Amino acid sequence: xxxxxxxxxxxxxxxxxxxxxxxxxxxxxxxxxxxxxxxxxxxxxxxxxxxxxxxxxxxxxxxxxxxxxxxxxxxxxxxxxxxxxxxxxxxxxxxxxxxxxxxxxxxxxxxxxxxxxxxxxxxxxxxxxxxxxxxxxxxxxxxxxxxxxxxxxxxxxxxxxxxxxxxxxxxxxxxxxxxxxxxxxxxxxxxxxxxxxxxxxxxxxxxxxxxxxxxxxxxxxxxxxxxxxxxxxxxxxxxxxxxxxxxxxxxxxxxxxxxxxxxxxxxxxxxxxxxxxxxxxxxxxx
Ligand code: SF4
Numbered sequence: 001x002x003x004x005x006x007x008x009x010x011x012x013x014x015x016x017x018x019x020x021x022x023x024x025x026x027x028x029x030x031x032x033x034x035x036x037x038x039x040x041x042x043x044x045x046x047x048x049x050x051x052x053x054x055x056x057x058x059x060x061x062x063x064x065x066x067x068x069x070x071x072x073x074x075x076x077x078x079x080x081x082x083x084x085x086x087x088x089x090x091x092x093x094x095x096x097x098x099x100x101x102x103x104x105x106x107x108x109x110x111x112x113x114x115x116x117x118x119x120x121x122x123x124x125x126x127x128x129x130x131x132x133x134x135x136x137x138x139x140x141x142x143x144x145x146x147x148x149x150x151x152x153x154x155x156x157x158x159x160x161x162x163x164x165x166x167x168x169x170x171x172x173x174x175x176x177x178x179x180x181x182x183x184x185x186x187x188x189x190x191x192x193x194x195x196x197x198x199x200x201x202x203x204x205x206x207x208x209x210x211x212x213x214x215x216x217x218x219x220x221x222x223x224x225x226x227x228x229x230x231x232x233x234x235x236x237x238x239x240x241x242x243x244x245x246x247x248x249x250x251x252x253x254x255x256x257x258x259x260x261x262x263x264x265x266x267x268x269x270x271x272x273x274x275x276x277x278x279x280x281x282x283x284x285x286x
Contacts, residue, residue, distance in 0.1 A: 002046060002047070016068065017072055018075060020045065021044060024144075024146040060096065066275070067089075120163065123276065126165050132149075171206075173204040177227075179245045200269055201264070205246060208238075
């Protein structure tokens with residue numbers, strides 16, 4: 001890891017990136033793409049040394065809203081255990097009355113359950129968790145340095161018990177790897193069991209571009225011999241690589257989530273994630 005002094009901590013839409021780079025090792029990770037101009041090795045995580053001072057001064061100035069994190073880097077990387085930048089940010093978010101949402105694959109989030117409950121009581125918290133496969137062995141290949149799916153489901157259950165709403169990202173679905181009916185059905189079983197609020201799915205497939213394509217293909221060679229050639233032949237340099245089973249799997253996804261009363265419209269889910277409960281928050285202040 002290395003430190004930098006940053007000028008900003010929140011985007012105009014209240015996105016927060018405390019870390020840049022990630023050590024979870026997901027073989028398909030889009031954040032490796034060259035378009036993001038990371039400028040350092042992806043695993044050499046950049047830490048904004050002055051993040052907490054910057055965050056505090058922004059929270060004092062901005063109207064209350066949901067603060068989101070995890071779009072580019074999982075905030076609960078192992079480094080967070082030691083640095084506690086997320087935990088300290090949560091304390092500020094609580095103190096200044098903002099809401100919080102994050103995308104993670106890590107059970108480290110349970111360390112902060114006390115703060116998440118307090119923020120949720122005062123305003124709103126939504127935890128978003130990515131699940132790509134119901135098979136823990138495959139998960140350890142696809143996402144090697146973070147807890148496997150079975151543990152993520154335990155996390156979802158614990159959050160549900162604590163009254164914290166959750167959303168699952170059902171992506172990416174990799175052609176010829178996890179794009180089976182059995183896998184999608186098993187993940188949806190987990191989502192139903194954990195009473196998730198919504199499931200985000202952007203069709204069944206994966207995106208690849210310069211930077212992440214090379215890494216992904218290297219990992220295919222390592223774990224799925226012969227598959228890189230199949231991908232190259234079928235998809236060449238396409239950005240979007242849809243699963244040949246997309247239509248069938250999307251039908252299952254839509255039907256099962258609708259039957260279970262789980263939100264499955266991406267636009268509605270994103271609206272829900274960014275909605276800050278002004279009225280209930282104000283009544284809690286009174
Ligand atoms: S957790 Fe997210 S940011 Fe980290 S390697 Fe996996 S996909 Fe990339």
